[in-house]
Amino acid sequence: MLLLTSMLAALPAGWWLARTVSRGLMLPAPPPRDLTHYMRTKSLRDYLLDMWFKNLLVAQLAQLTSAPMHFDYRNVIRKTWAKYQPTLFIMGLHRTHSESILGGNYLESKQFNDILVFDFYDQYQNLTLKTALMLKWASEKCPQAKFLFKTDDDVLVNPWMLQRVIKDHPRAQLLGYSINKTKLHRDEYNKYYVPRWLARDDFIPQYLSGTGYLINGAYIKKILQTAYLVPMVNVEDVYITYLVAKKTLNLTLTHDRRVSPMRPWVTFSCLYWHLAAAHSVRPSEILKIWPSLKIIGKEYNRKKKVCFGYEFFNKDIFLY
Numbered sequence: 001m002l003l004l005t006s007m008l009a010a011l012p013a014g015w016w017l018a019r020t021v022s023r024g025l026m027l028p029a030p031p032p033r034d035l036t037h038y039m040r041t042k043s044l045r046d047y048l049l050d051m052w053f054k055n056l057l058v059a060q061l062a063q064l065t066s067a068p069m070h071f072d073y074r075n076v077i078r079k080t081w082a083k084y085q086p087t088l089f090i091m092g093l094h095r096t097h098s099e100s101i102l103g104g105n106y107l108e109s110k111q112f113n114d115i116l117v118f119d120f121y122d123q124y125q126n127l128t129l130k131t132a133l134m135l136k137w138a139s140e141k142c143p144q145a146k147f148l149f150k151t152d153d154d155v156l157v158n159p160w161m162l163q164r165v166i167k168d169h170p171r172a173q174l175l176g177y178s179i180n181k182t183k184l185h186r187d188e189y190n191k192y193y194v195p196r197w198l199a200r201d202d203f204i205p206q207y208l209s210g211t212g213y214l215i216n217g218a219y220i221k222k223i224l225q226t227a228y229l230v231p232m233v234n235v236e237d238v239y240i241t242y243l244v245a246k247k248t249l250n251l252t253l254t255h256d257r258r259v260s261p262m263r264p265w266v267t268f269s270c271l272y273w274h275l276a277a278a279h280s281v282r283p284s285e286i287l288k289i290w291p292s293l294k295i296i297g298k299e300y301n302r303k304k305k306v307c308f309g310y311e312f313f314n315k316d317i318f319l320y
């Protein structure tokens with residue numbers, strides 16, 4: 001009897017085990033991504049030639065890539081750090097061409113005058129295009145800018161620390177979080193997958209993380225013109241900072257850990273204070289951290305000595 005019950009119990013357990021194992025062995029399909037347009041042309045010039053934009057405005061320092069649906073991201077940024085920093089949002093069109101999203105973006109750009117919408121499908125694989133359009137816009141409309149900060153809409157920028165970073169490296173050509181001696185991702189399941197037919201070399205000696213990097217205004221035009229000659233790849237940061245700026249133009253990439261692709265483990269405002277940028281911060285979290293950051297910023301403007309005693313935590317091991 002005991003044997004029978006344990007056998008009965010073993011049946012479903014065995015079935016469950018078999019199912020789990022077979023599921024584990026059967027890989028899901030790789031994420032859909034459309035790179036076919038790169039087969040037609042890898043020339044940035046071809047893409048930008050007939051690109052038109054639907055709306056634009058004003059002269060900027062920070063430009064960030066955003067997605068059509070990210071209304072809440074933009075609104076929080078407008079209410080917080082963008083108040084201290086001329087900021088412009090760049091995006092393409094939503095894939096579905098949905099009237100309501102398009103209409104929403106249109107109203108939003110009319111209301112805030114801080115959005116550039118370009119005529120391409122907005123999706124991760126087209127980020128290179130987005131950044132190139134940002135450079136083109138900046139070089140034409142804002143040639144006097146000292147520095148251009150390229151970042152994303154899930155980044156919390158600390159404008160006081162960003163100013164400080166610029167002050168510390170006034171002559172930097174490109175500055176950001178330097179990632180050294182890496183390889184391109186050849187695994188289709190990876191978000192940053194680059195097929196070999198798109199980029200031959202596996203090894204990347206140095207690039208700056210695309211979550212945020214500064215470009216010296218004196219080099220924006222040069223970088224764009226050079227990009228016209230360098231075949232495009234779908235990873236924006238490797239393309240602009242390594243393939244174009246470093247490899248082709250021999251520009252220097254300056255490392256500064258404060259422009260971080262990471263964020264602190266714990267939400268202490270003083271940990272955020274020491275970063276010029278923190279990545280993967282949701283709008284609700286930005287709203288939560290911002291008031292204390294603002295208080296520290298005011299104090300910093302008065303006496304420069306703030307968050308005393310936190311120097312020990314000023315290391316990448318306290319970030320993720």
Ligand SMILES: *[C@@H]1O[C@H](CO)[C@@H](O)[C@H](O)[C@H]1NC(C)=O
Nearest residue numbers: 034037119120121122123126
């Ligand atoms: C990326 O943009 C290009 C240029 O507009 C377009 O041809 C291509 O279809 C876009 N890719 C996707 C997947 O939307």
Ligand SMILES: *[C@@H]1O[C@H](CO)[C@@H](O)[C@H](O)[C@H]1NC(C)=O
Nearest residue numbers: 177178179180206253254255
């Ligand atoms: C990468 O290399 C640069 C320049 O050689 C160096 O200054 C920097 O500290 C390195 N980056 C990291 C994350 O260690």
Ligand SMILES: *[C@@H]1O[C@H](CO)[C@@H](O)[C@H](O)[C@H]1NC(C)=O
Nearest residue numbers: 246247248249250251252253
């Ligand atoms: C690249 O620039 C460095 C200085 O930043 C210089 O030492 C080196 O000779 C340059 N290389 C080429 C090929 O021009």
